[in-house]
Amino acid sequence: MSVSELPTAYGPVPLTARLRATPEDFQVEELLGYDADGAGEHALLWVEKRGVNTDWVARELAKFAGVPPVNVGYAGLKDRHAVTRQAFSVQLPGRADPDWSAFPHEEVKVLAATRHGRKLKRGGLRGNRFVIVLREVQGDREVAERILQQMTARGVPNYFGEQRFGREGGNLDQARAMFAGRRVDRDKRGLLLSAARSQIFNSVLAERVEQGNWDTALEGEIWALAGSRSWFGPEPFEAALAARLAQGDIHPTGPLWGEGEPVSRGVVGELECRIAGQWQDLVEGLAAARMAHDRRALRLLPAGLWWQWLAEDALELQFALPAGAYATTVIRELATTG
Numbered sequence: 001m002s003v004s005e006l007p008t009a010y011g012p013v014p015l016t017a018r019l020r021a022t023p024e025d026f027q028v029e030e031l032l033g034y035d036a037d038g039a040g041e042h043a044l045l046w047v048e049k050r051g052v053n054t055d056w057v058a059r060e061l062a063k064f065a066g067v068p069p070v071n072v073g074y075a076g077l078k079d080r081h082a083v084t085r086q087a088f089s090v091q092l093p094g095r096a097d098p099d100w101s102a103f104p105h106e107e108v109k110v111l112a113a114t115r116h117g118r119k120l121k122r123g124g125l126r127g128n129r130f131v132i133v134l135r136e137v138q139g140d141r142e143v144a145e146r147i148l149q150q151m152t153a154r155g156v157p158n159y160f161g162e163q164r165f166g167r168e169g170g171n172l173d174q175a176r177a178m179f180a181g182r183r184v185d186r187d188k189r190g191l192l193l194s195a196a197r198s199q200i201f202n203s204v205l206a207e208r209v210e211q212g213n214w215d216t217a218l219e220g221e222i223w224a225l226a227g228s229r230s231w232f233g234p235e236p237f238e239a240a241l242a243a244r245l246a247q248g249d250i251h252p253t254g255p256l257w258g259e260g261e262p263v264s265r266g267v268v269g270e271l272e273c274r275i276a277g278q279w280q281d282l283v284e285g286l287a288a289a290r291m292a293h294d295r296r297a298l299r300l301l302p303a304g305l306w307w308q309w310l311a312e313d314a315l316e317l318q319f320a321l322p323a324g325a326y327a328t329t330v331i332r333e334l335a336t337t338g
Helices: 054-065 141-154 167-179 186-211 239-247 266-288 327-331
Strands: 015-018 026-031 042-050 072-074 083-091 108-116 127-139 223-225 250-256 294-297 303-311 314-322 335-337
Touching: 042 054, 054 072, 054 083, 127 141, 127 327, 127 335, 141 303, 167 186, 167 266, 186 250, 186 266, 223 294, 239 250, 250 266, 314 327
Parallel strands: 015 335, 026 083
Antiparallel strands: 015 127, 026 127, 042 083, 042 108, 072 083, 127 314, 223 250, 250 294, 303 314
16 A cells, blocks of 8 residues: 555545645745754754755855765755755854855755764754645635634544655655665665564554544553653553643554564554565564664644745645654645645
8 A cells, every 4th residue: 555545534535636835835844853062073063955955055065165974964864855944053163154155056045053072963953843834725615714723623644645655655665675684774774674674554544544543542551651762551441641742742553563562452453563564574673683673643633833824725734743653644634635
């Protein structure tokens, strides 16, 4: 099942639209969740880029500062076909900052610079804020408004997006080749293992969306703490857990598959093992790679979801998501995009 075929939570998608008509129609701003130290050997830069990818910016910052590329860090990869604002760190031991305002690429602006004591690490990010404009919108606006209201209250299924699987899902084919013995470098290996786990997770979540219980409790549930990578359970679903679920403090989870049996039990455990059995080659490859079982929330609550119609055929959406969540999983509940 490809990402485009995954079931939606609120019935047929009411709109068609064009996504990323211009980079300005897809704006992303990182939420680091902490402030710079104000001192240290790393320059912490707040950078706006348009139409270029994060790795390229990192290499160009290193070249401009006269340091090796390994001296540059960032917390997350950001879309190329977008306007994004994100942080980079540049290690400058015993050196003053260059004149960042003279950075020689018009598609990149260094908006601010300060000092920090540590290199930015991948994944060291609280979340992202999005401003997205859908163009050439057609369809049932009344149904779209109703779904937006439901998304505000209940959230959306927390699918992994197409980016996780590569062009035309090619990362899964490469993962299978790696499991069969093909050698890959360390960075690529992590990407392919993640794609394999993501396919199993999406399949489990799709089953629960079809059953209508992706945001409710089943017997044997494992719970994720909102805003955290921590999880707990299984335990009896009593009034205190029900209240926390309703408040968005906890979410049901699905498996990030690994070696051995999943931690879920009962109905949830049976469902997850049944679905994982449909991907036996991926299950065996992940076990051979000695991956540990982990969990991911099934429910995604877009924070501060707000929208306005800019014109009859233009819809603007604003929301924030935690790290590891995809804006496209929000949009797909509302519109089929091209």
